[in-house]
Amino acid sequence: MDGSGMPTTCSTCPYCGVGCGVLLRPDGHGGLDVKGDPDHPANGGRLCSKGSALAETVGLDNRLLTPRIGGQQASWDSALTLVADRFRQTIADHGPDSVAFYVSGQLLTEDYYVANKLMKGFIGSANIDTNSRLCMASTVAGHRRAFGTDTVPGTYEDLEEADVIVLVGSNLAWCHPVLYQRILAAQKARGTRIVVIDPRRTASCDTAEMHLPVKAGGDVPLFNRLLVRLYEGGALDKEFLARVNGFDDTLRAAYADDVAATGLDADLVERFCDLWMRNEKVVTIFSQGVNQSSAGADKVNAILNCHLATGRIGRPGMGPFSVTGQPNAMGGREVGGLANMLACHLDLENSEHRGAVRQFWQSPAMPEAPGLKAVDMFRAVGEGQIKALWIIHTNPAVSMPDADRVRDAIAGCDFTVVSDITDQTDTARLADVLLPAAAWGEKDGTVTNSDRTISRQRPVLPIPGEARPDWQQLAEVGRRMGWHAAFDYETPAEIFREYAALSGIAGRFGKDFDISLWAALDDRGYAALRPTRWPVTVARQGGRFFADGQFYHPDGKARMIPVTYRAPAAKTGPRYPFRFNTGRIRDQWHTMTRTALSPRLSAHLAEPYLDLHPNDAADLGVQPADLVRVRSPGGKQSILRARITADMQPGDVFAPMHWTGETAPSARIDALVAPVTDPVSGQPESKAGVVAVERLKARWYGFAVSSGTLAPRAEYWARARTRTGYRAEMAGLNAVSDWESEARRLFDLPDAEVQMVTDVSRNMARIAFRDGDRLLAALFVADEPVAVMRDYLATVPGTDAPDILTGRTPSDRPDPGPVICSCFNVGVNTILAAIEDEALVSVDQVGAALQAGTNCGSCRPEIATLLSRAKLREAAE
Known part of the structure; x- marks a missing residue:
């Protein structure tokens, strides 16, 4: 079939x-x-x-299929009874604030709603926070300060109607490629001009008119300078400003700020201000580079101030636009998944709002103050204040700042429950109780995207084993804790209707989030629900906010917030001279629980790395492909592969955040990030730490491929999935006396036929294991980074590969090289050969010849770089 x-x-x-x-x-x-x-x-x-x-x-590799207690298989009845009993007893002994939930933007809205209701409405604590705290809490805080509620004003259609799009701390080309493609289509159709504000030169700069390599923390003085220029150039909207408070104080603060703190050339700043001022239709897109800062909320408000002062908000083609990093970060914000919010954008500290929600839920207790935000929550776990913890669909032992301390806190917690799709994460391995959850493709519910569109996630595969949806797990624990009627749900549609009805109460309070028209939605209507942008009421559906000057503060006006430059909390100096930036790469997702299963996605960048400027590399004596040790003031360290690139500014370094103890233990880079947070939003500063960097003097380097088990044991290793099995990079600080024995252990092949070449004097070994004519695994070792054709070797396990020990492709088989286009699996050597053989001169021509760059387009900047290099070689010849 x-x-x-x-x-x-x-x-x-x-x-x-x-x-x-x-x-x-x-x-x-x-x-x-x-x-x-x-x-x-x-x-x-x-x-x-x-x-x-x-x-x-979507396969069943590594899936958790049954509940486990203390590492042993258990029944759902015993597992859920234990969870309910331990939480109930902990609350009885120590009070409701002795327990906490840490949840995730991977949850569906229905899951999120039940978790929030259980914790805030029935346990009576606000100690529920989400990993969305790590990515967009500063935007929430900035929105609430400016607008009175957490409202995204615009829509995706604004990207196609704007004359200027400014990307601030947002590598849209890699992190939100589909939106980037919409922008590029608009650029081609109507000449949209793109500006990128980012310390790094990223793939998003490829088609930008202007790149402003701002220093870390420099966003506030840059937008303050823009506000001054807008005022001096007569570009303010005085009629709109009549609906805005705080302008005079904000302008005074802007004048007092020092634009030199941006680190930018003064002429470049003025060109940017001129462009922004002359073009009314401006959309400012911002994401983690703004949010993940100890001044993140101020950065958001500095951007919002400029749009409010000019009235460029809520109208087609103009406005501030926060893009979120997770599929349901917005849904979590809407249901009150953050520790300082109530559901439906109601205010936790407003007694009328609390009373209305409590009456609606018929709940026994409601917290009157915000709960612990993520960093403070895990600090409280480590200090023993939180004694029972439930972690759902997230991996804080890797993703939280000061990750080693968080890992130790979870390990030391009296009682930890983890709900996830796999037991093979750094966090799941610490759980007292593991609960198997339904995965994407099996789940049934809704999510909300960055422009307020609510869409359905529908099941298409059967839920395997004994796994259950998250809402079912949470509701059953609520029932077992004694709240039967409140959590007597049978379908996600029931939960959605209740949520929609609660939003009607928010609407009556004058709040923005109102989907009450769906409160009577029957099961058939829920099943057929089409993507719809909220609000959804009798009076209104979708659209933009704030063009009419109506806001959600008590007086109905917006607020401009006076902000000035605050330097990052960590200061560079002789011991820690480098500014440390972290972020995402194109083809991986969070801590790779899902994407690491894909050979195609693992082929683009197969190991963790540190980007550094050529001048810094020269000063450190670091060559391409060297390994480097990265140390933080907190005493933590990582080992990463050096990538030397002029895309970095001197003194800045960058590392991706995806690798874990499962895939590259030395590359858990959030262990280097200090737990410094924004005082308003509670969001950690993940992009402006300080580190020291030194070349790692390894005793040996290795590269391995295998069709089966591959279990490295070295100071540095990074493992990735391939279409034929696994590949791994390795390096060790101590000599290995018997490489054959070590290779047999590495691959778990104690009795396989071996083929081997070694040279002890050069610390060289090349070893292959076979089953008859079929290659099982191969290991290549040298005293410097191994020079072999990795991408070819990754394809040969399972074949005869007679010349495997050469480490090179046979003469009749071209080496495609590292993957550039993941969508169509096109390697760099294939592209270079086509450029030379077919005299290709444009990215579009490469796409026509090879398909590369014709789907999501996120590889187009890399293809453009290859074309530029080919032109330089031709000119040199």
Whole structure:
């Protein structure tokens, strides 16, 4: 059965906050056929490399299929009884604030709603926070200070109607590729001009008119200078300002700020201000580079101030636009998943709002003050104040700042529950109780994307083993804790109707989030729900906010917030001279629980790395492919592969945050990030730490490929999935006396036939294991970074590979090189050969010849770089 007769299901991608629609069809073998939904308003059929590879991530490898207590298989009845009893007893002994939930933007809205209701309405604590605290809490705080509520004013259509789009701390080309493609289409159709404000030169700069390499923390003085220029140039909207408070104080603060703190050339700043001022239709897109800062909320408000002062908000083609990093970060904000919020944008510290929600829920208790935000929550776990902790669909032992301390805190907690799809995460390994959860493709509910569009995630695969949806787990614990009626749900549609009805109460309080028209939605209507932008009421559906000057502060006006430059909390100096920036890469997602299953996604950047400027590399004696040790003032260290690039500013270094104890233990880079937070939002400063860097003098380096088990044991190793098994990079500080024995242990092949070449004097070994004519595994060792054709070698386990020990491709088989285009699996050597053989001179021509760059387009900047290098070589010849 090939699945051709299977029905197609409309669902939503589980990665970033773009919220792309996908069409899913079972392939008849437990897998999926995945395509972009041409009718979904977010993507119109486009998918990025991650979305295109979703079918490679839905198998049962590493799935947690039964509950476990103390590492031993258990029944659901015993596991849930234990969870309910321990939480109930902890509350009885120590009070409701002795327990906490740490949840995730991977939850569906219905899951989030039940978790928030259980903790805030029935346990009576606000100690529920979400990993969205790490990515967009500063935006929430900035919105609430300016608008009176957490409202995204604009829509994705504004990207196609803007004359100027400013990307601030947002590498949209890699992190939100489908939105970037919409912008590029607008640029081609109507000449949209793009500006990138980012310390690094990223892929998003490829088509930008202007790149402002601002210093860390320099966003506030930059936008303060813009506000001054708007005032001096007569570009303010005085009529709109009549609906805004705080202008005079904000302008005085802007004049007092020092634009030199941006680190930018003064002429470049003025060119940016001129462009912004002359073009009314400006959209300012911002994300983690703004939010993840100890001054994140101030950065958000500095941006909002400029849009409010000019009235460029809520109208087509203009406005501030926060793009979120998770599929349901917005849904979490809407249901009150943050420790300082109530559901439906109601205010936790407002007694009328609390009373209304409590009456609606018929709940026994409601907290009167915010709970512990993520960093403070895990600090309280470590100090023993929180004694029972439930972690759902997130991996804080890797992703939180000061990750080693967080890992130790979780390990030391009296009682920890983890709900996840796998037991193979750094956090799951610390749990007292593991609960198997339904995964994407099996879950049923809704998510909200960055422009307020609510979409359905629909199940298309059966839930395997004994796994259960998260809302079922939470509701059953609520019932077992004694609150039967409140959590007597049978379907997610019931939860959604209750949530919609609660939003009607928020609407009567004059709040923005109101989907009460759906309160009577029947099961059939819920099943058929199409993507819809909120609000959804009798009077209004969707649209933009604030063009009419109506805001959500008590006086109905907006507020401009006076802000001035505050330097990052960590200061560089002789011992820690480098400014440390962290972030995402194109083809991986969070801590790779899902994307690491895809060979296609693992092929682009197969190991963790540190980007540093050529001048800094020269000063450190670091050569390309060297390993470097990165140390933080907190005494933590990581080992990463050096990438030397002029995309960095001197003194700045960058590392991706995806690798874990499961995939590269020395590269858990959030262990280097200090737990410094924004005083308003509670969001950690993940992009402006300080570190020392030194070349790692390894005794040996290794590269391995295998069709089966691959268990490295070295100071540095990084493992990645391939289409034929696994590959791994390794390096050790101590000599290995018997490489054959070590290789047999590495691959768990104690009796396999061996083929080997060694030279002890050169610390060189090349070892292959076979089963007859079939290659099982191979290891290459040298006293310097191993020079072999890695991408070719990753394809040969399972074949005869007679010349494997040469480490090179046979003469009749070209080496494609490292993958550039993940969507179509096109390597760098294939592209270079086509450029030379076919005299290709443009990215579009490469796409026509090889398909590379024709799907999500996130590889187009890399293709452009290859074309530029080819032109330089031709000119030199």
